[in-house]
Amino acid sequence: MKNLNRKLLIALCIFTGINSGINAQTKITIKGSDTCLPLVQKEAEKFMKSNKGQTITVIGGGSGVGIAALMDGTTDIAMSSRALKMDEKLKMQEAGKALKTAIIAYDALSVIINPANKVDNLTREQLDGIFTGKIKNWKEVGGEDMKIIVYSRETSSGTYEFFKEKVLMNKNYASDALMMPATGAIIQSISQTKGAVGYVGLAYVDASVKEIKVSFDKGKTFTPSSYENAKNKSYPIVRPLFLFYTNKAEAAAKPFIDYVLSAEGQKTVKDVGYIDVSK
Numbered sequence: 180m181k182n183l184n185r186k187l188l189i190a191l192c193i194f195t196g197i198n199s200g201i202n203a204q205t206k207i208t209i210k211g212s213d214t215c216l217p218l219v220q221k222e223a224e225k226f227m228k229s230n231k232g233q234t235i236t237v238i239g240g241g242s243g244v245g246i247a248a249l250m251d252g253t254t255d256i257a258m259s260s261r262a263l264k265m266d267e268k269l270k271m272q273e274a275g276k277a278l279k280t281a282i283i284a285y286d287a288l289s290v291i292i293n294p295a296n297k298v299d300n301l302t303r304e305q306l307d308g309i310f311t312g313k314i315k316n317w318k319e320v321g322g323e324d325m326k327i328i329v330y331s332r333e334t335s336s337g338t339y340e341f342f343k344e345k346v347l348m349n350k351n352y353a354s355d356a357l358m359m360p361a362t363g364a365i366i367q368s369i370s371q372t373k374g375a376v377g378y379v380g381l382a383y384v385d386a387s388v389k390e391i392k393v394s395f396d397k398g399k400t401f402t403p404s405s406y407e408n409a410k411n412k413s414y415p416i417v418r419p420l421f422l423f424y425t426n427k428a429e430a431a432a433k434p435f436i437d438y439v440l441s442a443e444g445q446k447t448v449k450d451v452g453y454i455d456v457s458k
Contacts, residue, residue, distance in 0.1 A: 210238045211245015211258035213362050214380040218451045242337030255428040259421045261337035277426040283439045285454035287381040287404035288416040291388040293373045298322040300401040302394045312353025329356040330365045330377035341418045382452030409454045
């Protein structure tokens with residue numbers, strides 16, 4: 180009888196273990212870049228539909244916020260529209276965290292103005308002057324006599340960092356630039372302010388704002404941001420979008436990242452308005 184009870188107990192434990200594996204719940208938190216936010220939210224929705232035991236929570240706040248959360252262990256995956264800074268890499272190393280990196284898409288950064296503004300084209304040098312505060316009136320770049328109002332993402336944003344590096348050549352933004360907490364706030368503000376200018380990810384551009392054609396060859400060619408122009412590299416302001424995770428979270432994070440990089444996931448990249456990673 181004792182042997183029978185022991186066998187029944189072992190069988191019950193095995194069954195329970197198998198059953199718990201079938202119904203295992205995996206919860207993943209993803210935090211960071213507002214640029215990545217609409218894409219990763221859509222990818223998470225689709226992933227969860229075909230993986231019923233998975234729960235993915237996606238939160239914005241900026242690339243810096245996501246990376247900081249990854250460092251302190253309050254997120255499993257960090258979304259970022261910029262690469263890690265050297266001091267961030269060092270902190271990860273000091274904490275003994277092996278960092279994993281996946282480029283999930285590319286994004287063209289669009290320069291936008293109010294639709295009532297008649298300016299159509301700007302060179303990199305003119306953008307530099309506008310966003311650093313040297314150019315203060317639209318008449319200086321072929322527009323009407325109207326004060327320029329600069330909108331930028333705030334300093335925790337990877338988009339802020341990338342635009343500063345790529346367009347301003349690491350110069351400081353104008354002291355009176357209005358730093359906004361989210362991309363949607365920039366779109367709304369520029370749509371309501373005739374003299375406004377700002378920059379947003381291509382996927383955010385809508386009919387309430389006007390996109391500027393940009394030249395990085397001193398005015399020889401002016402190119403609008405688009406999927407095609409980003410893909411063929413004729414548009415000059417394009418950056419990779421990252422998901423960062425640590426070796427500790429790899430088992431939970433990898434299936435989702437593999438899905439985003441799959442043919443189905445990359446189709447979603449294009450559908451949402453980003454540039455897929457395939458050549």
